[in-house]
Each structure stands twice: as C-alpha cells, then as structure tokens.
Amino acid sequence: MKNNFGKKLVVGSLVVALAVPAATGVAAQASEVSSQENVDVVAGQIVPIRQALQYIGASVDWTNAEQIVRVQYLDRTMDIDVHAGTVTVNDRPVPFKGEIEYHYDVIHVPLELINEALGLQLGWDAAEQKPVIAEDAYEVRATSFISQWRSGNEEEAYSFMSAPLKNVFPMELLQAQWGGFAAYYGGHIGDIISIDHDENSVHHNVHLVFETEQVPAALSVRFDHNGNVNDLYTPIGAQGINEPPVYDNPQSYTEQEVTIGEGNLALSGTLTLPQGEGPFPVVVLVHGSGPHDRDEAVGGVKVFRDLAVGLADQGVAVLRYNKLTYEHPIKSHTVATTMQRETADDALLAVELLRGIDKIDSGHIYIGGHSQGGHMIPKMLELDTSGHIAGGVLLASPAVALQDILLEQQLYVVERLEELGIPVGDTSELDVLARQVEILNDPQYDHTNVPADFFLPPSNFYWFEQRDYVPVEEAKKHNVPLLILQGENDWQVTMNQFEMWKKDFGSSSHVQLKSYPNVNHFLVEYDGLSVGMEYGQPANVLKAIIDDIAEWVKNR
Template sequence: MKKILYLFLIFLHFSCADAQTFDGSWKGEVNVSGQKLLLVFNLKKDSNANWVGTFESPMQTSLKFPINTIKTHEDSISMDVKAIGLSYTGYLDRDKDVMKGVMKQGNFESAMILVRSENEQSGLSRKQDVFPPYDYIEQDVSFQNAKGNASLAGTLTYPKGGGSFSAVILVNGSGQQNRDSEVFGHRPFKVLADHLSKNGFAVLRYDDRGIGGSKGEVNLATTIDFASDANAAVDFLSKQQMVKTGKIGIIGHSEGALIAEIVAAENDKVNYIALLSGPVLKGDSLLILQSYALGKVAGLSEPALEANKLNNRKLYDILLRDEPPKVLAESLEKELIRQNNGNALTSDMKVKLSPMLIPWFKTFLRIDPAYYLKQVKVPVFASFGGKDIQVPANENIYALQRLHLNTTDVTIKDYPNLNHLFQNAQTGKIEEYFENQESFNEQLMDDLTKWLKLKTK
C-alpha cells in the first residue's frame, strides 16, 4: 500500500449509519513512469436517481469520457471507463471528502486517493511554479546508499559564478515522492530550491527510493531506512567542490523533519536543521491527535470523536506489542469485531486493515522524536501551520518547548493561517490542497532563508 500526503492515517470506521454520498468532482493523481498525472471523476445522480459521470485526464487530453458503470454500496464504489479500459474501486474515508482505492488500466495498477472538489474545473493554476531558464546552475546527480542498498537520483542547484556555498538537503515527508515533493500539481520543493539557490545556497533534492530515478526496497522500508538514505545524501553533498565545509544542513517536511532529527543526532556533518511541520509527539500519540483533528473538520460530533480516540488507542496498543504479524492480525481483527458491535468483518473491512501491519506503520507508532531531538546539538528552525490537521501546531509546539534540548539555538515559528503544505488555508482540509494556487508560502520561505543566512555566516 502506498503512503501519501499524511502519516498514513488509519481512520477506521465499520458502522455505516452515516449517510454516504459520492456527489461531486473527485480529483487524484497517479504516478506513471515518474510523471504525476491528474485524474478527475465527476459524479452525480440523474433524474432517475442513477449514478452517472465523466472521467478526464486534463494533463493528457481535453476529452471527457463517460463512466459506463458506477456501482455503490454503503461507503464503497466501483467505476469503469470502457473507452480507455480504466477502472477505480475505493471507499469513502471517515472524512467523506476523501476516497481511498485502487486505479487499474490494462496491466497498470496503483493505489490512489481521490479528494472531493467544489467544482469541476480541471485546470490547475500553480502561480509559484518555476521553469527554465534558471538564474543558477542545475545538475542531475545520483548517489548510493550502500548501507541501505539503495540508489538515489536527484537534482543539485547552486549559484552561478563559481565559489563555494552553504548547502541544504531537502527531505520529503511520508510516502514515495519525487524530488520536487510533487503532490496535486504542486511542486513545493522545486519552488523552495529555486528560492534558496537564488539566495546563494546549494540545494540537493532527491527522489525517494521506488519513484523517479531512485531505486531500493520500499515495501519493507521504515523511517529508519529513509533516514539512512538522507545520511547518504549528506555524505554525497559534503564531497562536492561547490559546497562549503561545515555549512551543510537538512530541511525536512513532516516525516522528513523527523528524518532530519535522526540524521542530525548521529551525523556530525550536519550543521543545522529546519523542521517544517515536524512531529514532536510520539508516533501513536500523533496519529490519535491527527485522527481527532481530521474528524473534527469533517464535522464529527464530540462523542464520536472521543469514541474514535478510544478505539484507535486500543488498536495501536495491540500493534505496539512484540508479537508475530499473524498474532497481531488476529488480535486486531478480534478488537475490530468488538468495535463493530460483534459483527464479523467483511472482506472490504479486512483490506482496510492491511496498511496497519506494514513495517513502516508499526515502526512509526514506536518512534519518539523527542529521543532524537534531545541528541541534536546544532541550531534548529521549527515551523508549524495553525491550520495543519496532520501535525497539529499547538500540541507539537508545546511538546517542543517542554523538551530539555542539548542546543539553546532553537527558533519556533507559528503561522496561524497555513496548512500542512504551508499554503494559506481556510480549514486545513485535504481538499483545499487541490484548489489552492499557492505551493509554498512566501513569508515562510523568506523567514527560513533569513535564518539560514544567519546560521551560515
């Protein structure tokens, strides 16, 4: 299963008492040969109360194809677009504006999340996107992580004119993302790299293993493995002639911020780190908090939110046990049957359980960022968005402020109107990521750049 956008929230529910609706324009993206494609499903009921709809891939063609078959059952849906041999099978998440499922076309198959949009407008306006020619040098590079048996490909940008420069590595959040951290048509890392290189920095950004030009084990990989890749990136960058010795840092987003902490705690070549929406709370606590925040913006009642919190706590307590996968799976199913009022789980429900048993998820539950943060001795820049419902700001800032760190050089920035992707937002809900023209907030980039220049004088 593919992790995408947020820390693979498993926001389970097995009661279908709530009314389900699939009306609207659903937008998602799929990675094909390293390229992200936007896909759009427009659904509505006709005068006879039958589902009808159209499908489009606006980055490939302006044509809209009829969806020939649409079948729904409670929170599940299946759709077929016969003209191009494409199908999608999925289910509504607790947040009824998010659908999770699998897209198939011929021999191609991919997990895909769809997000409900307020309109059928399929064009994506990304006002900050950057294109050549650039005011700096851009090079395609590759490096090896011998320890993790991974081959990483990326892009190195640095100012023209020769000389040596302070340097940073950009590390993606959860899920296999390309070097631009591309999501829903946004390329925030490309925007950030452009900004930093124009301001005098060398910047390395790379494809996560398993996507773009990078290769390596993904299905069994954990946050620790991805930190090993980032360590290899530090070692590679430190050997480049345009990079100043003693002036290398890491900028990580979400899980990438956690990775920055892990690497900085053990690699003395790292001289400063910037944490963008970085988790401070332990993994299981963060996910429970995340579930609550997502449910709240989705309109769940307080009793329902509290019930979900208790149910998730019981599930995570099971996963935290040191038991064989088969035993854990049996214990999870038994607990979920209890949560499902004693009713047996359907095959669809069992499919929803599978992500909870992957090594990444079980490891993430156990990771305590505080353990690594307490070992960091270099300057830290930590920024949070007040509309972030994936790494909620208040609780994580409070946790960071209470830590007894080995460094006193800590800058904490709270941006009240920014979401998890650091876009100006109204609610922070995931569907806003699609509609927002902003890819990475200018004020944050300016603040981060000023801090970096101060720390690399």
C-alpha cells in the same frame, strides 16, 4: 513526449496500491522479450498483422463486408482496404511498397508499412513469431508489456521485467495484480487515452492513463537503462495544476540531475545551485509520509520545488530527490520495513553525495524535513556519527511518537469538520484506531507478540520498531542547530506539537522556533479552516517561510 489523443481526462482522487509480499520470492523463469538497441527491418519482410500488432497492444478488427482491416494504436487509426490494396492513417493515404497477402486466411502486410503508418520501428522474430522491440522504444515496450499482462499471458509479460523486479514480484502474482487494479476501477480497464514518457538518472518512465466507466486509471511503468520493466507505480490521488511562484527567478539558479546511492535502489534527484562560483550552503529536503516525487507534489502544490527555487534565489543550494517508495514502489517493499530505511538512510546518502561536489560548502549541509521527514531529523543526527549535518530545519514536524500523532490528527480533523458544519458520518473507526494506538503503547507487546485485533499496515515490525522513538526526546541528545517552523492552520501536525517543541527548546540558544498564521500543512497560506479540501487548488509555499530558512542558514 506526451499524447492525450484529444480526449478530455476526468481527474479523480482514487488511490491504487500494487501490493506485493514483503518477503523476497524466487524469480520464475521466462524467456526474454526479443529486443535490441537498433532494430534492423528487412526490406520486403511481411508479417501477420493481427499477431504483430495485438502483441504491442493495438486493436485489430476485420470487416468482412468491406474487406477492411482497421488497426487502432494510441492516436493512430490505420485502415487497410485489402480488396483495393490501399492504406490510410487517420484518413490520409499512405503509399507503400510490397503486397498485402493472404496466408492460410491470415492477412500479411509489409513490416515497413506497419512501421511507417504507426510511427514504429519494429523488427520481426521469425522463430518466435513476435515483434522485436528496440530497448529504447519505451512507449512501445510499455504498451506491449501491458497488453501481455492484461490478456493473461503472464510468461510473456514476465519476460519484460528486470531481474531485481522478478526477485520481489513472482510471476504467479501478475494476473492477480492486474485483476486488483481493474477491480479498483469498477472491474473494467479500457483503452489507453493518454501516454507520456520522461526520464531521470535512474529510470525511463512511461505514464499511461486508461479509460474506465468512472475515473481514468493511471499507471506508470518504470524502465531501467536496458529497456526492462524495473518497477510499477500507481499515482496517489490526482495532481492539480501548479503555477510557478512569484519568487521563482530562473536566471538566479541552475539545476542538474544527480543520483543518490547506487545499485538497484538508487534514487534520482535534482540539485538546484545558485548562480556563481560558491561554495554554497545546501539544504537536503526530506519528504513526508507516503511515496513522494522530488517536488513533493500534492494536489496543486509542489512544496519542495517551491523551496528549492526560492532558496536558490537567495544563495542557498537545495537537493531534492524521489523518495524510495516512489522511485521503487514494488522493490522497496523488501527493504523499507522501517522508517529509518524509508526516510533517514537516503537523506544521509544525499549528505555524502553533496560532500563531494565542489560548489557545495561541505561544512554547511543542512537537512530540511517536512512532516515525517522532520520527525526523523533527530534520528538522522543520531546516525550522523561523523557530524556532517550542520543543522536541521523541521517543517510541520511531530514532536511525539508516530502512533500518537496519527490518532491526534484524526481526532483534530473531526473537530474541524464539525466546526465547519460538514457531516462527519460514522466515527467508529476512530475507536478502532484508538485501540491500535493503545496496543502500541502497551509495553507487554512487541512485533512478535501482538493481539489479534492489531492490523495497522505496513507491518507489525514497522510500528513496534517506531513506537518508542520520540523526536523531541531524541533531539535533546544533540547540540545541533535546529529551526522549527509550524503552520497555525495545520490539522495534520497540530499546534499542540509545536508547543511541545517550544516547551523543551524555547529557551535553547541553538534552537529557533516560529509559527505562521493561516499556514496549512503544505506550508501554504489558507484563509479558511484547513481540513485538506484546499490541497487540490494551485498554491505556493509562503515566501516568508523561505526567507526565514534562507536567513537562518546563511547566519550559521
């Protein structure tokens, strides 16, 4: 379900992070929200309209002169003419039973009227004097949670949250987090102008967009299957319009929802299977850095969806899934302290899942890693002690340690901007970054001993645990087939990295390498000099890359 209330949304590219402490806190206590699977509405029950509807996030206004109560909730405007005893919704009359009553200067209306007029199914908790919201009424639960959160009623907002989320998100942080969210957008978050609901095997997701004075503010509320708020996600940048590629042939494949792992940090995914009985070779797609969805959607490109449908059309199954830091943005802070946990561990769980699926050839399970995902493939081979990974496809993958590629890409993009005549501005931050890399490469330091001027997020442990991992060196320890593919127009992982792979593996019988003119970091052909400005434009992964992966996999 999607509502955007007829308003034009201005797409922005702001990044908002709901930061939480890395250490697990003790969950504060709060009463649970009144909820049940099927809400029973008592016939003739009357409720205080302001108290009932402000709780779920509606605005309730009273005009004394006209004796009219105006309620605005999402895309519905309800006017109650108290003097005439009539009700309209979006200017259309609504017949109802019962009376509109005054009780101590508080207007009470039939609960059935509220539900019918606003398309709700609320009950009423007379003891607590608040609405009862069905567990599966996700949009209403989302607006209610947001209403309590933004109004400073932390205890009530906290009662919406699941136990796993409470364990990492202490109640005293709630108001500060809303304040930080608002401050990022200029200090004021206005009305909800769009609401959308979808679901996967792990979460029911309600996506909200709020009006601000600058660009709309977006927030996704993730619910568990009991109707509890289980995590919160603020989208990174803006997703542009993406068009299906010409090689997407829906008749050639089927897709099914799967779950990778179990428990509080399980991930939802999609298995794309070619038509036929199989068994099929399969590629597990592993994301680049940052919180990515299963499609690895960036701007106008859906890298992983393009790869999935393109490979399936050629007889290769594909498993893609939401990354840990996307599916569980807040809860993952307590565990994703290393790149192995952030990236490699879930890929290995995906391999185990596939080994139990009948249509999958368990002897031909490959890892396809993009950027950071490819960077970690040699680590995955080290961790795969049973030898279940048949090979790896490295897509725009660094050969050197993380800190070195970080500096290289920043220096390289400055060169490209200058070549294009685009003003670069102050480059003093590059000197600061160079100092961070210098510290990381100094053997006298470790995560327990760092100078005062080291500050790279997310943590000292993350960086120092990673600093000595050099993919090209780790790959030499494993005689596993590799396909290394690189775009020649990539500034994030440059051709320097590809040349390093080529230097060490160019003559190896078990490794194939290929580069593609004009292809940028997201595997898309771009005729200009890529500096990332083109990422927002609708585009698709180059078919030649998909063809080469399919041929390599099937030739194994």
